[in-house]
Amino acid sequence: MINFISSLIIPIMVLVIIIYGLIKKIDIYDEFINGAKESFDIVLTMFPCLLAMIFGINIFLKSNILLYLFNILEPLLNLINIPFPVFPMMLMRPISGSSSLAILNNLLKTYGPDSLIGRLASVIQGSTDTTLYVITLYFGSIGIKKIRYALKVGLLADLIGIIAAIITVNLFFT
Amino acid sequence: MxxxxxxxxxxxxxxxxxxxxxxxxxxxxxxxxxxxxxxxxxxxxxVMALWLGIMKIASVSGLLKKISTLLSKPLKKIFPDIPKSHESLSYIASNVVANMFGLGNAATPFGLKAMKSLQDLNEKKDTASRSMITFLVLNTSGVTIIPTTIISLRMLYGSTNPTEIVLPCIIATVFGTLGGLIIDWMIARRRND
Known part of the structure; x- marks a missing residue:
């Protein structure tokens, strides 16, 4: 049901916009072209930022440095009752959406989607977004260089989201 | 940083x-x-070219302005610095709606457009404004109602109930977003801007 509604949103939105434009008697075709042209500017300013971020993140990830970190932290995590395999995902989630999705894929395959680990990982992936990507993309596209407290707030929001995910999953499924 | x-x-x-x-x-x-x-x-x-084209029609026809007036009351509470019925509000609204329904691809162009019109209000062009950071928080806490990718992954690995995580996701998102906005509000207030 929800899936059906969600698949209707885009077509209906387009329909409403086009009809409204015709009613208001504007040149919908020309305006579409004008708007689409703006994407060149955005993409051009966006690309260097994306490249820089992907470059840095890839080197960092491929060094497996996070893996060594997990091994040190494992006893601590067991203490606060967070299943250890989910931890890499929690760390990755704000940094890279595609890697946390890859980890989720792996966890679902290994532990099953209906295990506590599978459920927790699903909820974490579903209730937070990639802070670093959003900062790079959005601020990069308008040439913001001083991001001030943006990263701090973004990461804190992620932390709250992850804590909320852990609590909700524990309440719902145990 | x-x-x-x-x-x-x-x-x-x-x-x-x-x-x-x-x-x-x-x-x-x-x-x-x-x-x-x-x-x-x-x-x-x-994808961006397509959506920017469609949104241009909505913008020139005045539809965006209409939506933003409708949404400006609730959004105004979250973004005290944006003037009433400024076009950035409608882009923010479109971005949030697209995100809610898991349309990440459609959400990004709206988000970029929102940032661009927030930049028009920004006095120091190389520095992030308070509204921009608040918008970022709204975005990174991921207001998703239907996590389509996750549901399909869970189906793939044979979950008996792939959508059982939807409600927990919504609850966790709501608390995450609220928490994020509160922290953002506290930091912005402490910094006095």
């Missing part, structure tokens, strides 16, 4: 690779990142 983090990523990554003897992988990865970022741009570019 970005300088330090970016530098830290690269330095620790390279040193760690050198120490563990993964020089081959390192070389590969340095070249790979160029390809990966180009792939990403190529994926985003046409």
């Amino acid at each position: 970005v300088n330090k983090i970016w530098g830290l990523f690269i330095i620790t990554g390279i040193i760690c690779c050198l120490l563990t003897g993964k020089v081959e992988i390192l070389n590969q990865e340095i070249l790979n990142s160029t390809k990966e970022s180009l792939d990403m741009i190529i994926k985003i570019f046409p």
